Amino acid sequence: MFGAWSAASLVVVLGCMGALSACSMESRMGTGELDAAVDAGQAAQDSGVADAKADGDAQADAGSELGGGSLYAVGGTVSGLVSGASLTLQNNAGDNLHVSANGSFSFSTPLAPAESYVVTVFEQPSTPSQTCTVEAGMGTIDATPVTSVAVTCVTNSFSIGGTVSGMSESLVLQNNAADDLAIAENGSFSFATAVASASTYAVTILSGGPGCRVSGGTGTVVAGDVNSVTINCTAAKHTVGGTVSGLSGSGLIVSNGVDEQIVLSANGSFAFATPLASGSSFAVSVVAQPAGQTCSVSNGTGVMATADVTHVAVTCLTNTYSTGGALRGLAGGATIVLQNNRADDLSLAADGAFAFATKIAAGSSYNVSILTQPKGQACAVIGGSGTIGSSDVSSVVVNCAANSFTVGGSISGSTGTVLLRNNDGDDLELSANGSFAFSQPLTTGTAYAVTVHAQPVGQTCTVTNGMGKVGSANVSSVTVSCVTKTFTLGGAITGLTGTVTLANNGTNPLTRNMNGAYTFSGAVASGSVYSVSVKQQPVGQKCHVKNGVGVVGEANITDMAVTCIKGLYSIGGTATGLSELDELVLEINGEEDLKLGANGRYSFPTPLPTGSDYSVAIKRAPVGKKCTVMNGSGKVGTMNVGNVMVGCSHGL
Secondary structure, eight states: OOTTOOHHHHHHHHHHHHTOSOOOGGGTSOHHHHHHHHHHHHHHHTSOHHHHHHHHHHHHHHHHHHGGGOOBOEEEEEESOOTTOOEEEEETTTEEEEEOSSEEEEOSSOBOTTOEEEEEEEEOOBTTBEEEEEESOEEEOOSSOEEEEEEEEEEOEEOEEEEEESOOSOEEEEETTEEEEEEOSSEEEEOSSOEETTOEEEEEEEEEOTTEEEESOEEEOOSSOEEEEEEEEOOOEEOEEEEEESOOSSOEEEEETTTEEEEEOSSEEEEOSSOEETTOEEEEEEEEOOTTEEEEEESOEEEOOSSOEEEEEEEEEEOEEOEEEEEEOOOTTOOEEEEETTEEEEEEOSSEEEEOSSOEETTOEEEEEEEEOOTTEEEEEESOEEEOOSSOEEEEEEEEEEOEEOEEEEEESOSSOEEEEETTTEEEEEOSSEEEEOSSOEETTOEEEEEEEEOOTTEEEEEESOEEEOOSSOEEEEEEEEEEOEEOEEEEEESOOSOEEEEETTEEEEEEOSSEEEEOSSOEETTOEEEEEEEEOOTTEEEEEESOEEEOOSSOEEEEEEEEEEOEEOEEEEEESOOTTOOEEEEETTTEEEEEOSSEEEEOSSOEETTOEEEEEEEEOOTTEEEEEESOEEEOOSSOEEEEEEEEEEOO
16 A cells, blocks of 8 residues: 555554654654655545554554554444444544444554553434444553454434324324324323434324324434424314294394304394304304394303304394374363274373374384364374384374364356355355365354355356354355356347348347337347348348347347348349450440450449339440340349340351
């Protein structure tokens, strides 16, 4: 290993490196030789256990060879070291030796005789964790190498444990399916049997401990106690509930403590959603009452056991409220009897507050009425009906006053608008036939007097039974009868020499043969339309009517004048044979001309009186034509002459 170096030189070098004795290497070798020896010695120190052992053997041999100047190795044996593990030994607090296997060992630095040695464990094995102890590790070098140091290694064992929390029932733990450990309370725990370093552990729950689980329960032991295993237990949880009965309204809310509320809308079973752990307390109460009801809780408090709570009872009752109000105006000594919903009679003898004896459930209807009126009074109920809410009803008002009755009757025959009056103050306008009543009632014993204050147009209304005193009932016997006014139609006739017949509206003929006043026989209703005309003229005369048409008002018609004069009648006939551009000129009685330019009817403009002679002749015929007259002469009678025929033709 050291090439050309002799064993003796190596011993010397090693001895100097160990500084165990003062040696003067210069006296034995040169300076260069010393430096080389030091380098070789350092290499030997770092070469490991095998080289150290070989060097120790060489040193022992060298010590033997050097005699009084010999150096001796210190060593021994290692046992119990686990395969793969290693430790570091130290001699005299300075000479370290790394050992990685069982067997003999020897420190690299030899010692001179009489020098002390102290072998210790500088670094214990860590994988796995072991504890190595030294026996016969101290002494003094004599004339032989030391080989009696004994290093014994034992693998360390560590406890397995941790903590338990939340436990409500005892449990039994195991490690590696053995080493049972009973746990009765929360806190730290540790298994009785330690586990060697580098060995595995597995903590499990053998029995008990409902709701418990293991965290960090498996692993490999390294170099210390395991105390990180945790057993977290959650107590068994159960629901809280029960039944609801009698519920008919909405809005019921119950709570368990302050953390959870539920709305109950129907009878039957219920349960809070959040379960509670065994041992926890519960307290069920009503947070909000349903509309119109009051609910109470029984069996609502307790401590959770090991099963669901189902015996909480919520019982609801419908609220009932009184119905009442105030009575006002009741006469002294009088009595009124009220009813609610046609029952529950209540007799009252004085003004003030009242309430029916029977209360009514919320949501039900009430209807206050009067069963018996007080004598001489009439009472009325205000606000007497409705639906019971969530409080007593005290708003019903019963007002009483002396009896009063209406005055009225019937009207017939009216065709317009009539204005009636009662007691000179209460007016009533009527525009239709039928029953009527004045708006202002009168108390018993009060006098009434009904009159016609304004008559309808063209009518006269009269009142029968219009006066009297109000008794104990409405007056309905007043009778108003209306009749339409009628008036005569007439006037005067003048100039009459014969007999004339008049008519009104084409009917009701009136024949007169003398001058003077005349009157139709039938009266005409006011407002009626009249039209008087001559139905038949007198012989030889023509009569006409002045002011003969109008509407009957409020008086007789006397201004219709009939004037008769001698009769005037037209003279004419028919012309034929005329052509376009022809002009025919006729004359009558040699006095009046009439030009004709076309065929057809014609008539002289001036009429002639009855009895007059007439003579129609051709005054000038059309050019190239000859015209003749037929029936051209005669005497005027009592009608127009229309048969004078004129015929024209081309002349020869």
